[in-house]
Amino acid sequence: MITEEIIHRLKNIMDSEDRILMEKADLVSYSYDASFGTYFPDLVLQPISTEEVVGIVKLANEFTIPIYPRGTGTSLSGGPLPVHGGIVLDFSRWSQTLIIDAADTIAIVSPGVITADIDSEAKKHGLMYPPDPSSSHVSTIGGNLAENAGGPRGLKYGVTKDYVLGLEVVTPEGEVIRTGGRTIKNVTGYDLTKLIVGSEGTLGIITEAILQLIPRPLSTQTIMVIFDDIVDAGHAISSVLTSGILPSKMEIMDQASIIAVEEYQPIGLPVDVDAMILIELDGHPLAIKDESEIVKRVCLEVGARDVEIAKDDAAASKLWKARKLVSPAIVRKKPTKISEDATIPRSKIPEMFKRLQEIKAKYEIDLVVFGHAGDGNLHPNIITNKQDKEEMKRVEKAVEEIFATAIELGGTLSGEHGIGTMKAPFMVMELGEAGVDMMKRIKMAWDPNNILNPGKIFAEKGQRLVLVDE
Ligand SMILES: Cc1cc2nc3c(=O)[nH]c(=O)nc-3n(C[C@H](O)[C@H](O)[C@H](O)COP(=O)(O)OP(=O)(O)OC[C@H]3O[C@@H](n4cnc5c(N)ncnc54)[C@H](O)[C@@H]3O)c2cc1C
Structure with missing residues (x-):
């Protein structure tokens, strides 16, 4: 509970009252991130100095108020959500240095x-x-x-x-x-x-x-490789990486993501293919010229339909723009996007593609796959509508099966989006009770009053993945 006394003391800690937000409209703005769930903070503070943060944290310990740090709220795992109310610390205004x-x-x-x-x-x-x-x-x-x-x-x-x-x-x-x-x-x-x-x-x-x-590397070269079978694309990734060349980027887009981009902002991508890989090489211009030819040969050997080496920077930018457009393009189909980042060892990429196709068919869901294929960090995205409760139940099951499949193939729940609230119930599945317990002990030693971002990473009693309002 935020009392008058606490507000009075916060006003003494913060250099300016303008950076203390308590209006309902402000609290609504900080109640969500780019993932799931809505939780209202009691107030929002926008610190711009270490002294202000120290004052706030000491006060929060005195009154046992949860603190939720927040950048710009683009988390896909519920990281900055104030699940127990309290204070959101918004750092987006502290960009001076x-x-x-x-x-x-x-x-x-x-x-x-x-x-x-x-x-x-x-x-x-x-x-x-x-x-x-x-x-x-x-x-x-x-x-x-x-x-x-x-x-x-x-x-x-x-x-x-x-x-x-x-x-x-x-x-x-x-x-x-x-x-x-x-x-x-x-x-x-x-x-x-x-x-x-x-x-x-x-x-x-x-x-x-x-x-x-x-x-900074002296130059870059972009290559587009298209495939009639996404599983071949998976094989191409390992073949390129064992050809003596380490590209700076290897991103995959499946047919659904290519079509979504073309319907959103036509770029001229081939829509009749099963998948495409965008590859970027960087380094000395002469070296990457040779390397481009090797990449082309290796990809054709594993079944690529065609390989196109971008003519100039403008052509390369157009291709990378297509990759950036996937997220905004796919949400035009249906309003709710569940973005996963289950990650597997590289050798399991073809198997993961197969299993994702099976999951898509089994639960009759709209599943789009794109992502950082070169390091096994795929982004299976489920496009759905959270108002459709029956479909959301199937989505919940599909998400759980994606997690279980990644772990079964020797992978992990998250390659980059973090655990937050969304994946907390599955931590034991990957790390075991003892592994999670060791992490909890670190948390308890650092934060004995459980002030900082409580309700994240570690599942609370009875917590499970819930994507449907019950
Ligand atoms: C379209 C889209 C594309 C994305 N692509 C990628 C991608 O390619 N790779 C990737 O890794 N992620 C990606 N993300 C996820 C997200 O952008 C990242 O997790 C990002 O790091 C979050 O930054 P943020 O400033 O939005 O932090 P927030 O979402 O506000 O917070 C994220 C976490 O950081 C904590 N935090 C924030 N500031 C501090 C601080 N100063 N001190 C301590 N803790 C703090 C919060 O408590 C929270 O747990 C994507 C998200 C979207 C919406």
Whole structure:
């Protein structure tokens, strides 16, 4: 319960009352993210300094008020949802610091900086910030760090955790700690940086990050490969990766996603194919010219119908635009999109495609598959209508079967979207009771009052996947 006394004290902590939001319209705006479920906070605070965060967290401990950190709310797993009410800490206004130190090849950023802006600034210095989630133009670096976000370039360059050198963190009890630093190497003590990255806002609040930048490749080449059978596309991925070439991106779109894009914003993609893979090579122009020919040969050998090497940057941008358009295009069919990111070992990609086709037929659902195929991180998306309760029951079962299939094939519940509320009931299925218990012990040691993002990652008593309002 937020009392008059608490509000009075918050007004003393926050430099400006404009960043304390209590109107109903504001609370509605913070009650949802890009996943499922609606939960209202009691109030929203928009801190823009570490001192403000410390004051808020100490007060929250004194009165046992839950705190829910939030970037721009693009989470697909329920990460920032205030499931127990309390305070949402909105970091989207704290974007003031974006320093590129080219000599040290690092960027220093505040939590609300939009991720794509880091790479744009780095580019001015001949450098690159590789992590590129498809939401990078709208999501914050704080949210990316908390979710350990990945993107197409993850195939060659890895994900967010691989580029974090140091963090400033406000602990769940309101202490300020620094992990890591500005150096490329650092083995002093436990690696708390890696513990915080991917902890989904449950172990600490990130108030500053030091990120590693790398030299920007001299050039890129995009290749479109089309297939009459999506299973062949799965084989092509492994064949390219064992041909001595590591592309920077390998993204797949199935026929349903290609048709959806063409109906939304026609680009000229072939709609009569079962799947297409978009490949990007990067490096020295002469090297990628040779590599393009090898990729072409390898793909044709495993049954590709055709391979088209983009003539110029404009043609390449058009193809990558098609990939970006998949999400907005598929929701035009039906209003509800359930985006999964169950991830499997690369060798199991063809088998996973087969199993997804079976699940689609068994539950009579609209299932579209696209994603970061090169690293096994597929995005089976179910397009449905949450008002249709009968269909949603079938969708629930299909989602559970997708999770079970990924784990059976040696994969994981989530390659990048995180657990949040959506996948919490399935954690034991992947990690076992003892594995989940070890994680709970870490949470209890860091956050004894269970202040920070409670109700996430760990299932609450009786919690199960519910996509239908009961
Ligand atoms: C169209 C679309 C495409 C997407 N594509 C990708 C993709 O390719 N790859 C991918 O990985 N994800 C993708 N996502 C998911 C989402 O964009 C990422 O999870 C992103 O990292 C969330 O960032 P955000 O700023 O929106 O954070 P939010 O959604 O607001 O929060 C996410 C989590 O971060 C925590 N958090 C936020 N800020 C802080 C902080 N300062 N300190 C501690 N915890 C904090 C929150 O509590 C929450 O648990 C996509 C989402 C959409 C809608």
